[in-house]
Amino acid sequence: MMNTQIAITCSHLTKKFGSLCAVDDISITIPKGCIYGFLGPNGSGKSTTIRMLCGLMTPTKGEGTVLGYNVIQDAEIIKHHIGYMSQKFSLYEELTVEENLDFYAGIYGITGKKAKDRKAELIKLAGLTGRERQLARSLSGGWKQRLALSCALVHEPEILILDEPTAGVDPLSRRVFWDVIHSLSKKGISILVSTHYMDEAETCDKIGFIFFGKLLVEGTPQELKERFDLPNLEEIFIHLVEHEQEPGRRVDEI
C-alpha cells in the first residue's frame, strides 16, 4: 500500500556510466514537508541521483518512488508533481520576468485568470514586485535564481527539487532564497536540495552526505553533530571526506 507520508523514497539506486559508478546503492526516504539537504563535493553523484528521482534518467539498478509514483514507469506523471530547478535552469533572457512566468505557465497548461493569479502570487513570494517588466537578462544572479524558483513553482508542485540553486549567488540573495524555501516548507511542500554551503545545510530538517556516489551518513544536523562530536557540519564534511579517502576504510568504521 502507498505510504501517504512519504514524498520521495529510493532503495539501492545505482547509476553506472561505463565503468564509473556515479551513484552507488543509495537508499533514502524523505517524509512529506521535509527539507532534505544533499551534501557532497563536486562529482559525488548528487545531480545524477536527483535526475533519476525526477524521472529524467533511468537507474542502472534499484528503484524509487515520488509521491508513490515509480520513477521509471511513471516518469511523466512525476514531472507534473515536482518543481525541478537544475543547475542550468533555463530562463529566457530576452523575456521579462512576467513573460518568463507566462511561458512556464503555458507549458503546464495554466491559462487565463488562474495564470494571472498564480503569477501575482509568485512575484510576491519571490520578492520580485516592481521587476515584472525587467528583462531576465538584466537581473543579477540572485534575482535570476528567484525568478527560476518562481518558474519551477508555477504549477503548484507538491515537491521541489533544487540542484545547487544558490551556487555563485551572493550571501544576501542566498539568505532571501532560503527564506522562500523555508516558507514553502511551512506550507507543506517537500524539498530536496543539493548544496555546497554548510550554513544552508544547517537549516535543513535532514541531511545526507554523498561521496564517490555513496551515501556516507544521514540524519538531522543536530544528530550528526552529536554522533561525530564535532561543532558544525563543515567539520563533519571534512572529517568524512578525509576518512573516506583512506584506502580500504569502510564507511561503518567512521
Ligand SMILES: Nc1ncnc2c1ncn2[C@@H]1O[C@H](COP(=O)(O)OP(=O)(O)OP(=O)(O)O)[C@@H](O)[C@H]1O
Ligand atoms: N551523462 C554522463 N555521462 C558520463 N559521466 C557522467 C554523466 N553525468 C555525470 N557523470 C559523472 O558522474 C559523476 C557524478 O556526477 P554528478 O554531476 O552527479 O555529481 P555532483 O555531485 O552533482 O557534482 P557537481 O556538484 O559538480 O554537479 C561525475 O564523475 C561525472 O563526471
